[in-house]
C-alpha cells in the first residue's frame with residue numbers, strides 16, 4: 001500500500017439497493033463516498049422495463065413485493081423516500097394449470113396477506129436514492145477486483161473493459177456485492193479471516209438463478225372475466241403467474257417465474273418463448289397469447305449477480321447468515337452489506353436496507369474512533 005492520501009472516506013462496492021442505501025447514509029453523515037459498480041447500470045437485482053419514450057416505469061424484471069405490515073425497516077424507508085404502496089391485485093379466481101393438453105381450471109385460492117407493490121416499482125427506490133446522491137459519486141462499469149487494507153486505510157482496485165486498473169484509497173470499505181461472486185472475483189486482504197471467505201462462498205444469492213417473464217397487454221382483460229391473474233401450474237414453464245398491472249389498470253401486465261433449469265433456458269430461448277405463450281393461451285384463452293410485448297430477464301446469466309454455485313445448487317429460502325458476515329474486519333475498516341447479510345429479512349428488499357444500516361453504523365463507529 002502507498003501512503004498517498006485518500007480519494008474519499010469510504011468506498012462502497014456495488015450499487016444495488018444496499019450499496020445505494022449505504023451511500024445515502026454515509027453522505028448524510030458528511031462522509032466523502034465513492035460507489036463502484038461492475039455493471040453499466042445501478043440497481044443490481046432491481047431492474048424495470050421502462051417506456052422507450054420517456055423512461056417511465058412499466059414493470060419489474062426483478063423484485064416486486066414488500067410486506068410493510070411485517071417489515072418495519074421497509075416501512076421506514078418507504079416513508080423516507082416518499083414511495084407509496086398498493087395492494088397486490090388478487091380479486092377473483094386463480095387458474096389451476098394441471099395438464100398441458102387441457103385448458104386451465106378456475107379455482108379460488110387464499111389471498112396472500114399483507115403483500116403490497118410499490119408505485120414505480122422497486123426501481124423507484126433505486127432512482128430516488130441515486131437521485132439524492134451527490135453527482136458523480138456512483139461509477140458504473142467499475143468491477144472491483146482487489147481490496148487491500150492496513151492500519152492506515154484501504155485500497156480498492158477496479159478494472160473495466162479495456163480500461164486500466166484504477167486504485168481508490170479510502171479510510172474504509174463496505175462490500176455490497178453478492179457474496180459468492182465477491183469471494184471469487186475479488187482479491188482480499190491477507191489479514192481477512194479465511195472463515196469469512198468460507199461463509200461468503202456458502203451464502204446463496206437469493207433468486208439469483210431465477211427467470212422472470214413479463215407480459216404486457218392493452219388492458220387487464222382477465223379482471224373483467226372475474227380472474228385474479230394468478231396461475232398455479234404443474235407443467236409450466238411458468239410455475240406461477242400474478243397480475244402485474246398498475247393500481248388503476250392503465251398499465252396491463254402479468255408476470256411469471258420460469259420453472260425450467262438455467263441450462264435448458266439458455267440452450268432453448270425460442271422454445272421457452274413458444275412454450276410460455278402456449279401456456280398463457282391454455283390459462284387465459286386466445287387473449288392470453290395476444291400480448292403486446294414479452295420481456296424475459298434471466299438472472300442466471302448475469303455474471304455480476306449469479307455465481308456458478310448458485311446455478312448448480314438450488315437456493316433454499318434465505319436464513320440469517322453467520323455473525324462473521326456482520327462483524328467488522330481489517331481493524332474495523334471492512335464491512336459487508338448485501339441483503340443476504342441482514343439480521344432481518346435476509347435476501348429481501350428489507351434485508352438490503354437492514355444490512356446497509358448495520359454496516360454504516362459499524363463503519364462510522366470505526367471512523368469516529370480513528
Ligand SMILES: Cc1cc2nc3c(=O)[nH]c(=O)nc-3n(C[C@H](O)[C@H](O)[C@H](O)COP(=O)(O)OP(=O)(O)OC[C@H]3O[C@@H](n4cnc5c(N)ncnc54)[C@H](O)[C@@H]3O)c2cc1C
Nearest residue numbers: 014016017018038044045063064065144304339347348349
Ligand atoms: C427475480 C427476483 C425476484 C425477487 N423478488 C423479491 C420480492 O418480491 N421481494 C423482495 O423483498 N425481494 C425480492 N428479490 C430479492 C431482492 O431483489 C434483493 O434482496 C435486493 O435487490 C438485493 O439488493 P442488494 O443491493 O443487497 O444486492 P444486489 O441487488 O445483488 O446488488 C449488488 C450489486 O453489486 C454489483 N457487483 C457485483 N460484483 C461486483 C464487483 N466485483 N464490483 C462492483 N460491483 C459489483 C452488482 O452488479 C449489483 O449491482 C428478488 C430478486 C430477484 C432476482
